[in-house]
Amino acid sequence: MSQTLQVDVHHITRVEGHGNIVVDVRKGKLVKCDLEIVEAPRFFEAMLLGQPYDQASHLTSRICGICAVTHATTSLRAVEKALGVEPSEQTKRLRKLNLFGEILDSHILHVCMLVAPDLLGVESVISLAKTDILVVERALRMKKVAGDLCGVIGGRHTHPITMTVGGFTHFPSAEALESLCERLEAMRTDLDDTVELIQSCQLPAFERETEFIALHEEGEYCFIDGEITSTEGGLWPLEEYRSITNEHMVDHSTAKHARHQRQSFMVGALARYKLNNDKLHPKAQAAATALGLTPDCVNPYMISVAQVVEIVHCTEGAIDLIQQILDQGIVSEDPAPALRSSGEGVGACEAPRGTLYHHYEIQDGLVSAANCVIPTAQNLANIEADMRTLVPQQLDCTQEEMTMSLEMLVRAYDPCISCSAHMINVKCI
């Protein structure tokens, strides 16, 4: 057994944003085990102050290019709740469709291009293109459909243009939606092949009990609004998010850590699956069974598997939504009006990586206080707790093996460091 071991991964690759892993084992004792967030802080909450309410979603979408639609949608919901705006059914469907596009895009990128190289034993998607071009081509093909879906609804792949307070400024044509629907249906073979690929891969068998948190809604695998629920039991209105996320600062990171009923908790695809699996599309249920994912799973490496299940769910969900929208006929409606110019509201959505909250106070049309809680910030404490359990179990490993399993662990969470770094707020509103 190695008594002394140091891991220092400077700027973990194949994750979004900059982070370091630092582990120090001396004489068989773990003295340091940190995931350092070194991304430059960007101060979005302070930048929101004084913004006209209808500009907030355009600003916050720029928190993260990969979760832009989720940030925009969450921001719009916070404003709408503050000002008493009631969006139409069509608006709700179009938003959900756009969000499905983003979840698909992000999950496909993560599973097929960032995680798959680890599972297939190559250094990156660039090397994968040399050893297994079909896997890369398939991923690109699916990713293109997802990006184009966002483009049709939002006006472009990232940073949606058309989404506004109360509705949309532009509507997709029936033809554009029909052609999208055909492409999504044609994607099913690629989905089957992706499930098969992941089925053939061996994921590390690491387990640790923890708390899992996600949004919850009756009769629906919830992505927008709803209430907050936990594997420890309980149901909370969104307005009580602070008692759940319970953020606190730690010295080594620009992102805040969160704890709820245990020392840490997990949000994201695995948490959603565990809490809402009974509401998955039947085809997604079948994928979960094929992949051996069960609701009692507590292996963080299985997050990638839960993402594959959600890729199936969101593809089928998008097809169903497009059908519903087309059946109703697309109406070029004006955005729903604001009933007042001051108020306070909390918006919440499930981003690809977990629950995202925006909380605004608006005074005379301008944002006067803002707090945003980002999924990765909620996961950080849990990632570190996993690392602290994992390292002592692997003291026989070489430094390279240890580095590899820690990097894979961090990557499994799909951390969005751009998103989380600056999104820390200790100010109460």
Next chain:
Amino acid sequence: MSSTKPKIAFFDFAGCEGCQLTVLDSLQTHTELLNAVEIVQFREAMSEINEDYQVAFIEGSYTRPSDEVRLQAIRDQAQIVVALGACAHLGGVNAVRNAHRLEEVKSYVYGEKAEVYESSSALPISDFIQVDAFIPGCPIDREEFVRAVKSLLQGNSPDIPDYPVCVECKLRETGCVFLYGKTCLGPITRAGCGAICPSFGVGCEGCRGLIPNPNMASLREVLSENGLDEMSIRAKMGLFLTNQIAASDMEA
């Protein structure tokens, strides 16, 4: 891969990585680019790191003193440095905070822990190193990126328009959004995006930066005639243009 292909590298400073995402999109539809260059660094997508490159694309703004060292190292290595997107080109949305006092901004977000974090104003990278070309936009335009790379590979500088977004609305026959009771920064903003926002019913927010010699006074007047008060005008222009407007006010 042959060693004669130009080696290109991507770097990220403070930004949202949306421009890099758009680069990935462009490579998907323009695979000829992948055959023409060798990508040696792209942290978001690959683990391999190679410090031998000729062309550097930089996404994100300068936001802290330690960025200067990193920028300088890239400048020392690369023959061509390109600012990728509004954050690198203008300071982007990051510069919104420059209008607030830095100490207030830090303590609003980090409370009493504020002093732990190194930070300063958000600025364009060209304030620190010489930049050979810029690709504007938040995010960049895919097709413009592809054209720009092709020009650079042929030894030319990219052809980025100097005329305002309004020209592109006319060309596309998009009705002026002012006629629909909306406001727009198209008259002072550099074209090249195909006036994408107005074509989706939203006024231009100025993400591609100012045209040379913009008539700011006249646009301010039009905006106020259309019901925007001084605060709203400042917020609208400040989303992407904080640094450029501060500079032009200094000259005026």
